[in-house]
Amino acid sequence: MELQRPREAASLALSLLDLTNLKDDCTPGQIASLCQRAHTQFGNTAAICIWPRFVAQARAAFGNNHSIRIATVVNFPSGDLDVATVVAETERAIADGADEIDLVIPYRKFIAGDEAAVTEMVAAVRQACPEPILLKVILETGELKDKTLIRRGSEIAIAEGADFIKTSTGKVAVNATLEAADIMLQVIRDSRKKVGFKPAGGIGTVADATLYLRLAETIMQPNWAMPSTFRFGASSLLDDVLNVLAGGEPAKAATGY
Numbered sequence: 001m002e003l004q005r006p007r008e009a010a011s012l013a014l015s016l017l018d019l020t021n022l023k024d025d026c027t028p029g030q031i032a033s034l035c036q037r038a039h040t041q042f043g044n045t046a047a048i049c050i051w052p053r054f055v056a057q058a059r060a061a062f063g064n065n066h067s068i069r070i071a072t073v074v075n076f077p078s079g080d081l082d083v084a085t086v087v088a089e090t091e092r093a094i095a096d097g098a099d100e101i102d103l104v105i106p107y108r109k110f111i112a113g114d115e116a117a118v119t120e121m122v123a124a125v126r127q128a129c130p131e132p133i134l135l136k137v138i139l140e141t142g143e144l145k146d147k148t149l150i151r152r153g154s155e156i157a158i159a160e161g162a163d164f165i166k167t168s169t170g171k172v173a174v175n176a177t178l179e180a181a182d183i184m185l186q187v188i189r190d191s192r193k194k195v196g197f198k199p200a201g202g203i204g205t206v207a208d209a210t211l212y213l214r215l216a217e218t219i220m221q222p223n224w225a226m227p228s229t230f231r232f233g234a235s236s237l238l239d240d241v242l243n244v245l246a247g248g249e250p251a252k253a254a255t256g257y
Contacts, residue, residue: 006206006207006210006244006250007244007245009206009209009210009213009244010206010209010240010241010244010245010250011042011043011245012213012225013206013209013210013213013232013237013241014040014042014043014044014045014238014241014242014245015043015044015045015046015226015227016046016225016226016227016230016231016232017045017046017047017231017232017234017237017238017241018045018046018047018048018049018071018198018200018231018232018233018234019034019037019038019045019047019048019049019234019235019238020048020049020050020170020200020233020234020235021034021048021049021050021235022049022050022051022073022076022077022169022170022171022235026050026051026054028054028057031050031054031057031058032057032061034048034050034058035048035058035061035062035068037238038068039068040238040242042242042245044067044068045068045238046068046069046227046231047068047069047070047071047099047100047231048068048069048070048071049071049072049073049100049102049233050070050071050072051072051073052072052073052074052089052092052093052096052098055070055072055093055096055097055098056096056097058070058097059096059097059098066099069099069100069134070097070098070099070100071098071099071100071101071102071134071136072093072098072100072101072102073101073102073103073104073138073169074086074089074090074093074101074102074103074104074125075089075103075104075105075106075121076102076104076138076169077104077169077170077171077172078104079104079105079106079107079108079140080106080108083120083121083124086103086121086124086125087124087125087127087128090103090125090128090129091128094128094129094133098133099132099133099134100133100134100135100136101125101129101133101134101135101136102136102138102166102198102233103121103122103125103135103136103137103138104138104140104169105118105121105122105137105138105139105140105153105157106118106121107139107140107143107144107153108143110144110149110153111143111144111149115152115156118153118156118157119156119159119160122135122137122156122157122160122161122162123160123161126160126161126162134163134164135161135162135163135164136162136163136164136165136166136196136198136231137157137162137164137165137166138166138167138168138169138200139153139154139157139165139166139167139168139180139184140167140168140169140172141153141167141168141174141176141177141180141184142167142168142172142173142174142175142177142180142201143172143174145174147179147183150180150183150184151183151186151187154183154184154187154188155187155191158187158188158191158193158195162195163195163196164195164196164197164198164231165184165187165188165195165196165197165198166197166198166199166200166231166233167180167181167184167198167199167200167201168199168200168201168233169200169201170200170201170202170233170235171201172201175200175201175202176199176200176201176202176203176212176233178211178212178215180199181197181199181212181215181216182215182219184197185197185215185216185219185220186219188220189219189220194228194229195229196228196229196230196231197216197229197230197231198230198231198232198233199212199232199233200232200233200234201233203232203233203234203237204234204236204237204240204251205237205240205250205251205252205253206237206240206241206244206250206251207250207251207252207253208237208253209232209237209241211253212232213225213230216230
């Protein structure tokens with residue numbers, strides 16, 4: 001895949017996109033629209049990512065077709081719920097038809113030095129996600145800030161069975177950054193396990209997406225990024241992707257990196 005060309009990058013980004021609506025005031029009508037937007041004339045997004053309360057609606061819309069996967073969030077966005085509550089959230093979401101669970105670690109406890117809280121949470125939710133349900137673990141890297149914490153959080157998540165590690169909820173001041181991505185991708189590489197990476201929050205243009213794809217290619221290997229190993233969590237990226245694929249002028253990088 002020639003990532004120097006915007007159309008090729010846009011096509012790849014489309015296939016890797018978890019099209020997201022996690023607005024606090026999200027409505028059933030917006031979810032219906034999101035399900036429709038996930039099907040485009042240029043191909044489908046990898047998934048939609050929505051609040052648990054809308055999973056059953058989305059499953060009814062998609063039926064038994066799992067080509068567009070349904071991702072939902074648990075312990076979101078605060079990371080402060082107890083393990084039993086989060087496991088119950090997870091089990092309910094899967095029963096409603098979720099294919100993927102995006103779990104926020106108890107990052108405030110982690111910052112305070114409680115690694116065991118992270119281990120316990122990830123292990124318990126992993127146990128509640130039978131195959132082929134994917135578990136994506138959200139580190140909230142913009143709150144962790146410290147490189148050592150980001151690295152250690154990545155290592156714990158992978159050790160406890162995460163299928164993906166994800167940067168952010170999109171609900172804090174600093175979300176996905178290339179610096180955090182660099183650390184997380186290195187941990188994935190060093191683990192020698194098949195673990196995916198998901199940057200989320202603030203990625204709104206094909207130019208933004210290309211920066212992350214190039215970084216992944218540099219740290220991992222050419223053509224490593226595919227739906228089973230890489231996702232973008234984004235609500236607005238699809239607009240620029242479709243614009244570029246339709247022949248429009250790409251927007252400039254929005255992230256300022």
